[in-house]
Every structure is written in structure tokens, then in C-alpha cells.
Amino acid sequence: MSADETANDEYDEPLFFQVMQYAARTDRDVVGMVSGNPDWEPPAALRDGLREYADADPPQLQYPASEGLRYLREEIAARRNVDASRIVVTNGTGEANYLAMARAMERDAGREFLLTDPVYPYYPGKATMLGGTATKVPVLESGAPDVAAMREAASPETAAVLVNTPNNPTGAVYDRETVESLLEIAEENDALLLVDEVYDHFDFSGEFESALTLDSDRVVVTTGFSKSMAITGFRVGYAVFPNHLVEAAKTRHMLVNVATTRPGQVAVHRALEETPTEYYEETRGMLRERIASFTDALDAAGATYTTPKGAFYVMARFEDFPGTIANVERLIDEAGVAGMPGEAFGEAYDDWIRFALVTPRADEAAERLADYFA
Amino acid sequence: MSADETANDEYDEPLFFQVMQYAARTDRDVVGMVSGNPDWEPPAALRDGLREYADADPPQLQYPASEGLRYLREEIAARRNVDASRIVVTNGTGEANYLAMARAMERDAGREFLLTDPVYPYYPGKATMLGGTATKVPVLESGAPDVAAMREAASPETAAVLVNTPNNPTGAVYDRETVESLLEIAEENDALLLVDEVYDHFDFSGEFESALTLDSDRVVVTTGFSKSMAITGFRVGYAVFPNHLVEAAKTRHMLVNVATTRPGQVAVHRALEETPTEYYEETRGMLRERIASFTDALDAAGATYTTPKGAFYVMARFEDFPGTIANVERLIDEAGVAGMPGEAFGEAYDDWIRFALVTPRADEAAERLADYFA
Structure with a gap:
């Protein structure tokens, strides 16, 4: 340990x-x-949403629900075809990844995060902060994960396989078969599969498919509006957890951050609704x-x-x-x-x-x- | 352990x-x-700041510095008479307390948080989440901490004494002598003193004095704008750490949240500057x-x-x-x-x-x- x-x-x-x-x-x-x-x-509606919020009545300026504004979660749920109860609105995708990684550790089924090399450097940083370890497996020449080598590297010590697609920095978009194989590796080692899809709106290949469609109780998908709406400073993202993992993630979110900023949530909701x-x-x-x-x-x-x-x-x-x-x-x-x-x-x-x-x-x-x- | x-x-x-x-x-x-x-x-200038921000150029909508916008930290530093380098702008006082408590644990000098009873319930929740324990010492009839009983309860296992003044829920305002005594208890047990001053603008007694004036390298003060500016939903707070503890706190802040929401920081800065x-x-x-x-x-x-x-x-x-x-x-x-x-x-x-x-x-x-x- x-x-x-x-x-x-x-x-x-x-x-x-x-x-x-x-x-x-x-x-x-x-x-x-x-x-x-x-x-x-950013989307014009995002600016409209923020401008209108500047004149909101005092109650609208107070704590939103900790897990996120209900109407924002419902809008996301409808778009992602998942139950709103599985969604936690977070302080950007960064917090979503933190919650997902903490949840993986809390299962007490390993303390290692299996990552790709190259890797988004926040992942090993978060792993170490959470008291875990980071194992990086070099990707293939194409930038796709080396599934065979990752299977080889995985063990019961693996808490989660954590990948990012579309990928920063390689630009790879993982095909469905690859992501299914990563899920198998997670299943074989009683681990979770965490998929950071923050670049989901930037797929030039037409091959991207969200890991949510795997419909697995071992998959956590994280993403946010920082890139898709060009607002990295707003800090609005979310995680979609399986039902059996979501409650503890909501509690951690509450204990760390209380809630995610409301002006940002309101503006993002407006943009989701109105942006063509x-x-x-x-x-x-x-x-x-x-x-x-x-x-x-x-x-x-x-x-x-x-x-x-x-x-x-x-x-x-x-x-x-x-x-x-x-x-x-x-x-x-x-x-x-x-x-x-x-x-x-x-x-x-x-x-x-x-x-x-x-x-x-x-x-x-x-x-x-x-x-x-x- | x-x-x-x-x-x-x-x-x-x-x-x-x-x-x-x-x-x-x-x-x-x-x-x-x-x-x-x-x-x-809220202050009128806060609304002005947010309204103006809704029309800001794209670069202004992107990641602020992780530790907080420089000009906001400098404004806070000038008002609090501390060096700006000691300040981390957080997702509300909630995150500030989380960072301070994590920092206390990371010193590897005990895992117990010494709290008052009654206590703001997030404190024991955070303590447990961080793998620590919470010891609650009943306050005096006046609502003030029972310094003698807290001294008795403290031990080398104490990572931090954590109090809140002006106090929620008792309404007590701790006098300077009391806070000095709590610092002595922390010193005697190689612990930190964490003081949550989020109600600092709501002192009806004229007796409140910030623990920052103790000028101790064992004191972390947390506070925020949620209450003073009537914007609990914005999530803008800050912690003032001693120099030797601030860098690791900034790193944790970055790894958990990347940064604090920029619209909120901009609006709060405007309100700080212009509110009479x-x-x-x-x-x-x-x-x-x-x-x-x-x-x-x-x-x-x-x-x-x-x-x-x-x-x-x-x-x-x-x-x-x-x-x-x-x-x-x-x-x-x-x-x-x-x-x-x-x-x-x-x-x-x-x-x-x-x-x-x-x-x-x-x-x-x-x-x-x-x-x-x-």
C-alpha cells in the first residue's frame, strides 16, 4: 500500500x-x-445568460444545489441520454477528474492509475496527491493506446484506467473497439474506466463515440464546457457516474467545494439551450x-x-x-x-x-x- | 494512525x-x-462588474492564474496587510477550509482536528474525508471556546485547532486573548491554528480582530465574499497561509480545481474597489x-x-x-x-x-x- x-x-x-x-x-x-x-x-447566448444574471434577484445569487442546478443537470441528462441523478456539475473538468479518481481510490480495490504516455500531466499529479501511483504505458505510433501493453501492465492494484479522447496532446480519437478493450481491462482487474472527453466537440474524424454509450457500471465520463464554449475561465464541467458511485462523489464535491459557481452554470445552461x-x-x-x-x-x-x-x-x-x-x-x-x-x-x-x-x-x-x- | x-x-x-x-x-x-x-x-459594483465581464474579449474568459487573478490578490493583500504571495483565491471559503485542513494533515504532525461543539458541520465532514479525526470540545455558556478544556484535549496527535469567529451557530465573537490562547495550544502541540473568518463583516460587538494580526507562521485564516457581498452562489473566497505552507496549498488548489471561476473573481474585485x-x-x-x-x-x-x-x-x-x-x-x-x-x-x-x-x-x-x- x-x-x-x-x-x-x-x-x-x-x-x-x-x-x-x-x-x-x-x-x-x-x-x-x-x-x-x-x-x-463563446456562444452569443452564453454572454446573454451572464448579462441577464447580473440583474438577477438576490435569491438567484445564492448557493445552487450542491450537485448542480437542477435544470442544467436535466438539460445535460437529456443530451447525454443518462439519468440526471448520475450527474455532478463540477468546477470544470479538472474537479470532475479529481472526483472520479478519488472515487476509484475509495473503492479500496487498488491504488494505481493506469495512464497513457504521453499523458495530460494533471492526471499523475492528481494520482499522487490522492495517495495513489501512476503507471504510464507508451501509446502506439498512431497515438492510440497500446491495449496489449496496458492489459499487461494492469493488475489487481489498478484502481482505474484513465484515458482522454479526443486526446491531448496526441490528437488521437480512440475508436470504440479500443475503449471497449480498456473497459475489459478494467473489468478483469476490478477497476474503473475513467474517460475524460473534454474535447468531445472537437472530433475531425467522425469516429468519436462517448464512453457513456458503453452503458457500464464501471465507467465514469468527465467533460466540461471550457473548450466547447471557449470559456476555460468559467470553471463549469461535469462527471457522469454509475448509480452506485455517484452519491459519495456528490458528498466529496460538497465537502471540497460546496457547489459550483452559479453565474457560470446559468450562462452555460442558456448557451446549451440556445446555441445552434x-x-x-x-x-x-x-x-x-x-x-x-x-x-x-x-x-x-x-x-x-x-x-x-x-x-x-x-x-x-x-x-x-x-x-x-x-x-x-x-x-x-x-x-x-x-x-x-x-x-x-x-x-x-x-x-x-x-x-x-x-x-x-x-x-x-x-x-x-x-x-x-x- | x-x-x-x-x-x-x-x-x-x-x-x-x-x-x-x-x-x-x-x-x-x-x-x-x-x-x-x-x-x-449585493454591492451595486458587483453587478456592474459581472455585466461588464459579459462583454469581455475572449482572452478574458480563459483560465485566470491558478492562485487567483493577480489584481484581486493584490487588492486583498493591501486590505489585509499581508503579502499577496500568501493568498490563494478559492472556490468559496469551503475550498479554503479544505486546503487549510489538507495542509495541516500533510505536515505529518498529527491527524486530529480539535473543534468546538457546537461546530459548523462541514469541518468534521472534511476531517473524516481527509482521513483525519474530529474531536469536539463543548464551548462555554457564553459560546466562547473553553480554552482550558481544549488545552486538555490537545495532544501531539492534534494536526490543527480549527475555529470560526464570528461564530456560526453561536454568534460568539472570540476575543483576542482567546485566539492567542488557541495559538498557544497549537504551538504546544506542533499543530496549526485555522481560523475561519467568513463572518468578519458581521461583528456587532466591535471586539472582532482577525487572527492575521497574530502574525504567526502557524496561523491560516480563511474567509470569502459569500456572506459579506451576499453572493453565496458565486464561490469566491480565499485563504491566507504562512509563507512556508502556501506553495503546497496552491498546488493542491491547482490539482483539484485548476482555478477559481473568473467571472466571480472579476465581479468581486470590482465590488472591493468601489463599494463604500x-x-x-x-x-x-x-x-x-x-x-x-x-x-x-x-x-x-x-x-x-x-x-x-x-x-x-x-x-x-x-x-x-x-x-x-x-x-x-x-x-x-x-x-x-x-x-x-x-x-x-x-x-x-x-x-x-x-x-x-x-x-x-x-x-x-x-x-x-x-x-x-x-
Whole structure:
């Protein structure tokens, strides 16, 4: 057994903020492609919802139900075809993942999280904070999980298999067969399958299918509105738990946060109700164009790169320029482009640098990279 | 050693929501005095801040700094006369308390939280969730902590002394000597002193002094804007840690919540900057009047009661009518008044019922109680 949660104070802070601060401190013009902060407009109805809320009567400014506003949970439930009682509205997908991971540990059926490498760095951070361990299994060349290697790595110590699809940072979209296999691995080891689907609105492949459709009492799906509505600062997400796991998750949510911010919930609900599908289609269209022109420029720079099937990140590899934090800082200073070091995501992609396509200047960034590496 | 955090899934959900739901389900008219939800107006500048934010450019809608918006932390720091680096802006005072309690456990210097009885029920809930234990020491007749008994109860197993002043539910405001004594107890047992000051703007005694003035590296002060600005639903609070404890608290905050909601932070900052002290004075004046007329009516009802020196709760005791949840539900059904059962706060006040003065109908409620108990 590993040490308990609160005995671990050595968990690492993810590097995102550190890199962004470095980029902000430099004097030169830098194209920022570090964090997954959308630069596009949120749905108009979201702004309307917030504006109207600013004039709400005092009772509307007070605690929402701890598990989330009833009408928001019902709207989500109808869209996701699940019972509203299974939903906890959280302080972003970040808290949803925390609740799901804590729930996996509380089952007392293992303390290990089985992750992919590369991995979203918050997952191992949360695992360690919760007193668990993180085992990272390198993905296949395609970016898809190596199911055979994950099966090999799994054991009764495995508390949960935790994956993210569409994937940050690889851009892979896991096909249904893969996710079913991951569920089997969870079943074989009395573990949960946690699937973070926060990029669910950014599937360019047409292959994405939510793990909710597996209809399994071992699956927890987490997601949020940060990316799909371009509001990472609002902090509204949710988790869908199986019935037998949801009550304790709601209690933890209450004890940690009391409730999720109400202005955000109200605005998101309004946007869910009124935003036409064209909004999401247009965003995807814009991102497709950015991906195409950024990767064209990377071709010109002689770089190797991933073409995302989902999410909005491109991983690029430049000859003799591994994805260390030192090199990323060099790129900021010398090329005027800020990315995330591949080493922040594990070892499998530590030669790579991740670029978030959240700027209209992605082309310019690619040209700068081409010049720099010429 | 007690079990670790995630092995505990038996922690209790505080009763607030349960009682409010019961009151909401009944057909008859009920005066709601359960939860500490202010019914008065927030500062006008808060609404202005939120309205303006609804039109902010996309970058302003994205992740704030994890530890809180710099300008909000600086504004708080200036007002509290502490270094901004010691401040973490949290998802309400609830998260601030969670971070402080987790930090106390992480010091590996005991796993017990020394609390008062009566106690704000989230504290023992959080203690158990974190894998700690809760020891409750009955307060004095005045509502002040029984310092001698707390000293007696403290031991090297004590991770923190955790108190709340101005106090919910007793209405006591702890004098400086008392808080200094509690700090001594913490020092004698290598523990922290955690002081939840969320009612700091509701001191009717003139005796309240923040524990920040103790200037001790063992003191963590938590508070928020939920009560002072009448916005419990916004979820904006903060903790002030000593320098040597703040970094790990920031990391936990990042790993659990990523950041605190930005619309709320922006609105609170605007309100801090522009709200005249008269706003807070007027609120206190209104509450003084409510306290006076509610307790007058309780006199008429022959009840024993507490007259709050701070916060906005009155505890009342009716003959042969202990503060059980069953009796509180009877009062809802038969008298049309909803309070909180004293037993929800521990054993010391389990004969009492707490009434939150968050309704203009407090007088009417008192008359209903007088009729019911006549």
C-alpha cells in the first residue's frame, strides 16, 4: 500500500503556468501556443445568460444545489441520454477528474492509475496527491493506446484506467473497439474506466463515440464546457457516474467545494439551450484550416508532426531539438513561439513539442519555426 | 494512525440541503431560516462588474492564474496587510477550509482536528474525508471556546485547532486573548491554528480582530465574499497561509480545481474597489434590527435564545422540544418555520434550533413560533 493522500506533499505542479509566465516575461513578441485557451468567441447566448444574471434577484445569487442546478443537470441528462441523478456539475473538468479518481481510490480495490504516455500531466499529479501511483504505458505510433501493453501492465492494484479522447496532446480519437478493450481491462482487474472527453466537440474524424454509450457500471465520463464554449475561465464541467458511485462523489464535491459557481452554470445552461449546432461546426471548420496551414508550414520546416483527428494540438519534432523545457524557453526567446515541452507529458513524446492552435497567428508561428530551424 | 483519506467513504453530508429540500416539498407557506443565504442586495459594483465581464474579449474568459487573478490578490493583500504571495483565491471559503485542513494533515504532525461543539458541520465532514479525526470540545455558556478544556484535549496527535469567529451557530465573537490562547495550544502541540473568518463583516460587538494580526507562521485564516457581498452562489473566497505552507496549498488548489471561476473573481474585485463602507454598515444595521425583533418575539414565546455578537444566526431553545431533525420537520409542517436542528452542530446545543436571519419575515417567523409554543 502506498502512503495516504495527505502524506504526499511532493506532487508536481503542472508546467503550463510556468511556461506561460516565462513567455509573458520576455520582451519580444511571442506567439502563445502553450495552454489550451480558446481564442475564439463563446456562444452569443452564453454572454446573454451572464448579462441577464447580473440583474438577477438576490435569491438567484445564492448557493445552487450542491450537485448542480437542477435544470442544467436535466438539460445535460437529456443530451447525454443518462439519468440526471448520475450527474455532478463540477468546477470544470479538472474537479470532475479529481472526483472520479478519488472515487476509484475509495473503492479500496487498488491504488494505481493506469495512464497513457504521453499523458495530460494533471492526471499523475492528481494520482499522487490522492495517495495513489501512476503507471504510464507508451501509446502506439498512431497515438492510440497500446491495449496489449496496458492489459499487461494492469493488475489487481489498478484502481482505474484513465484515458482522454479526443486526446491531448496526441490528437488521437480512440475508436470504440479500443475503449471497449480498456473497459475489459478494467473489468478483469476490478477497476474503473475513467474517460475524460473534454474535447468531445472537437472530433475531425467522425469516429468519436462517448464512453457513456458503453452503458457500464464501471465507467465514469468527465467533460466540461471550457473548450466547447471557449470559456476555460468559467470553471463549469461535469462527471457522469454509475448509480452506485455517484452519491459519495456528490458528498466529496460538497465537502471540497460546496457547489459550483452559479453565474457560470446559468450562462452555460442558456448557451446549451440556445446555441445552434452551426456554432460548433464553424469552430471545427476554423480549426481544420489552422491545422492544415500550420502543418503545411511544419512540412516546409522539415519537421515531423502529428495531424490531430481531434482536439486542437499539434505535436512537432525538430531534428536535434528535444522537447525539453530548456528548448521550449529557447524557442520563446529565439523564435518567438511558445509551445509546451513534450517532456511535460511523459517520456514517449519527450522529443516533441506541443503547439496549441488557439491563435489566429498559428501560420506566423509556423513560419517563425521554419526560419529558426532553416 | 487512522485510515487514509480515500479509504473513508462514510463521511456525512451536511444536513443543510436535506432540511431545505424538506421545506421546499411542503405545501404550506414556510419562512425559510435554514441556510446562511443572504436575502439582501449585493454591492451595486458587483453587478456592474459581472455585466461588464459579459462583454469581455475572449482572452478574458480563459483560465485566470491558478492562485487567483493577480489584481484581486493584490487588492486583498493591501486590505489585509499581508503579502499577496500568501493568498490563494478559492472556490468559496469551503475550498479554503479544505486546503487549510489538507495542509495541516500533510505536515505529518498529527491527524486530529480539535473543534468546538457546537461546530459548523462541514469541518468534521472534511476531517473524516481527509482521513483525519474530529474531536469536539463543548464551548462555554457564553459560546466562547473553553480554552482550558481544549488545552486538555490537545495532544501531539492534534494536526490543527480549527475555529470560526464570528461564530456560526453561536454568534460568539472570540476575543483576542482567546485566539492567542488557541495559538498557544497549537504551538504546544506542533499543530496549526485555522481560523475561519467568513463572518468578519458581521461583528456587532466591535471586539472582532482577525487572527492575521497574530502574525504567526502557524496561523491560516480563511474567509470569502459569500456572506459579506451576499453572493453565496458565486464561490469566491480565499485563504491566507504562512509563507512556508502556501506553495503546497496552491498546488493542491491547482490539482483539484485548476482555478477559481473568473467571472466571480472579476465581479468581486470590482465590488472591493468601489463599494463604500456604508454598504456593510447598512447590512449590519438591518441585521441588528432583525436580531432585536426576532429575539423580542422569542421572549414572548418563552424561549431561551442566544443574542449574536456576530454572524446572523440565533439559537433558540423551546421547552420539551429538542433540536432534532424530526422536530425541525415538525416545525416546518406545523408552524411554517424552517430552522436547522441543533443536533446537526454537535451535542452541546442539541436542545436548540438555529434560525438564520436571512429573511425580512423573521418577525413573522417568531410570531408563528410564539403561537405554536403557546
